[in-house]
Amino acid sequence: MKKVLVFLTDGFADWEASYVSAELNKPGTGYEVKTIAIDKAPKVSMGGFKVLPDYDLKDHCSHTEIAMLIIPGGTAWRNADNQQAKTIVTYCVQHDIPVAAICDATTFLGNHGFLDANKHTGNTLPYLKQGAPDYRGDDYYVDAQSVWDGNLITANGSGAVEFSRHILEKLNVLKGEALDEWYGIFKHGYFPA
Template sequence: MKNVLVFITDGFADWEAGYVTAELNKPGSGYKVKTIAIDSNTKTSMGGLKVIPDYSLQGFLFKLTFEMLIIPGGTGWKEEKNQQVKKLVDVCFEKGIPVAAICDATTFLGYHGFLNQHRHTGNSLPYLKEEAPNYKGEKKYIEAQSVSDGCLITANGSAAIEFSRDILGKLNVLEGEELGEWYDLFKKGFSKS
């Protein structure tokens, strides 16, 4: 079983990774979702869900193997303490481990220069430039729901389904027509009206 890590903060946007974590944890996917946070204290999502992290950055063994790091947005990204995850993102980029970030987690990546060399998106280009003053990747910015470029997936805050589709494709959990059908089901529903 391969691990996928989801970085959580107090105030994480639980729905932004909800579609993809449910698919990754299905029997037969080959993956298991594990959570990581800056410490081992229980984190409360924007929706009030309380999650005890599987791992903390304080005791994390960086030799642990995992296939992807997923970073949801939420209200915690303006807190200085959550910037500690930069060390884990550095390791991912050094080792070629895919990083998938949505909403304000893309702003975190922009602030630390991770977007400068990759095609990416975020909540909007003006927002990214305002909230991440160190951001220098405007030439690589794409106005899209979700963008996948090499080992980086980024999405705006309204794109949980597109974000999930790109992650499922990157990890080869669903492919081709099956992935398209999954996306259509969650984007359009059962009813065609």
């Protein structure tokens, strides 16, 4: 079973990976969701959930075990200690492992050059440029809820459902009508026939 790693920081936006994590952890998908952080100390989400990471940066899985790295946004992506996450992102990029980032995690990616050559989005271009002084991906920025280009999926902070849809499609968990139905339910809710 391949692992989908969700990178956690203190103050992570707990809802941004929740839609997709629940689907990926269902029996029969071939995936299991595991958490990773810079260390194994408990991480407390914006909503107050305390999570003990499965892995830290020293003992993450081998590239043959990892199907994708998902990076939720949150309140701590500009903290110096979280810049260590660059090592796992670099590892994934070097081994052609998809990386999916949402909200301020896109700003983190932009600051480290990971958005310089792929179409991407974030919490507006001015926000991205202000928060990531080393960002050089202006020409690839797309105004959209979520953008998928090759092994990179990015989304703005209000695009968690679109972000999840791209991840489910990239990992081949849902497709076609089943994916459209899933998206419709979570985006628009149930409506009488």
